[in-house]
Amino acid sequence: MTRPVWEEKPTVAGQAGKGTLLTLVTAAVIIPLWTVVVTSLSSRATIDKAGGLVFIPRGFDFSAYQSIFATDRVTRALWVSVMITAGGTLLSITLTTMAAYGLSRPGSLAHRPLLFLFLLTFLFGPGIIPSYLLVTGVGLKDNLLALILPTAVNAFNLVVLRAFFMNLPGELIDSARIDGASEWRILWQIVIPLSKAVIAVVALFYAVGYWNSFFNAILYLSDPSDHPIQLVLRSYILQGQAPPGVSLPGTNVPPPTLAIKMAVVVVTVIPALLVYPFVQKHFTKAVLTGAIKG
């Protein structure tokens, strides 16, 4: 975009002010991430010299990562988190896509009451205590499904997908129907292939929710060996529990505790960083359709 002719030339002070603000805003995100990654890769000497967190890297030392993957606690927690995220996302996106398509044609059978059922969830939540008693009452206590089933369907995500499906070219779907394709086939062979990007964004929203699930894990999982990574991170960093310090073969000193802690932070952040770039350009669309229709 170029500056329109009628717009004033920017003042030097204005440009400098904007630049400073933008630098500050982005630095506020980058500096913490950078420090954590650098510290997790630092050797004991580097950490001792810095007196704590390391900002300027001096060489790479992977012993903190080797250490956390040599022990049970973190690998187990990561495995639990991966399973919940993969299984939960698959279930959620299947249920949500189906329902969003089922509700994408106003005027169809029972369309209004069904849609209301979903939209009404925006107005009130069931409350912590009744939900807790229901989930424990149906026997999901100490079951990893307790982290998946109660949050499997999110009405906001449904509204996002439904709005997108409603904007697909109607002629395409009508002609398929005239050719005798069933609704299932239309969904699978026409609607889903046309909506891959939005479905990916909604799947990311779900996946992030499952990966970050913390409170439900506190409520329903009493056995520490079931704990997902967020709970383990909390116990190491916020509750001051000592992380496992395994001396690696060939040395007799475990890697520095701080580096190990930071390595746990990094493995908790990484999944978000990995998927993020692929779907980032589609965010705006998904968020907006949801915001407008919701």
Next chain:
Amino acid sequence: MTSESTKVAGTVAARPRPRPMPAMRSRWRARWRRDLPLVLMTVPAAGFLLLFHYLPTLGNFLAFKDYNPFLGDSAIEAMFLSDWIGFGNFQLLFEDPLFWSAVRNTLGITAFQLVFFFPVPIALALLLNSILSQRLRGLVQGIIYLPHFFSWVLVVTFFLMMLGGDGLFAHTLRDVGLRMPNVMSNPDTFIYLVTSEAVWKDVGWGTIIFLAALSSIDFSLYEAAAADGAGRWRRLWHITLPGIRPVIVLLLILRLGDALSVGFEQFFLQRDAVGAGAAEVLDTYVYWQGIATQNYGIGAAAGLFKGVVGLLLILAANRVAQRFGEQGVYSR
């Protein structure tokens, strides 16, 4: 709607029926056969909501019972077998000073964030909108959206690493002979801390909706105003801000309707560090009363209180917005 009704009418017309009654019935049957797959696709998701949203909502009758977890074989059976005690739980709740302290904290934080959090994404969106280079803008957006995807455990961890007593800033300040004030466990400054955390996590994400509103403003308005001699600040005041006013009002309503929710995990995680006096909000109160100390009845009463007041707030906020000529969240 129209295309479908004509289509239905078309199929009926193709096979004319002598009497009206069977025609009606066959039309219903045709509609049933045509739409049944759509209903079947919706039913599983609806079932999940019925089970995990609506059923627990009905379970709020627990607030009027003296819940005894040892009755029956399961938590659900115990809910039905416990004795009705009318408003007994509410009486205990309203006599509890800790409850009122939690209500005060919640409303205080909401009010504070309405002033110091709500406008920040608007300002940032205006700033981003003024960047002409699309690439720079995309880069900045990519960076500032990121914290939205971090869990609260991570957000609090990052703040501890930066601002904690052993954090990066404390070290840097110590090197130049200064001391870092205690911010991570000071109840007096807790409200600033939680607001900074919330801003850090969600300010970028919050700009998305305002940026879209900004880009939908008719560009010729600016041109005409500039031709009439309006400077950049006057254009901001007379075109830009009125242009995004509906979105601002909408989000303000949503925030007011949600005044009793300030988040759970953020406060739960930091309650140990700063103490319940500052960090107890309604949701954490429900958790500690109801589940941690097993006063389920009182916890449910507090939760129901929050739900009902929250619903009334959102209805009221919507009514006010419509009276002022805005669209509101929903309309009939």
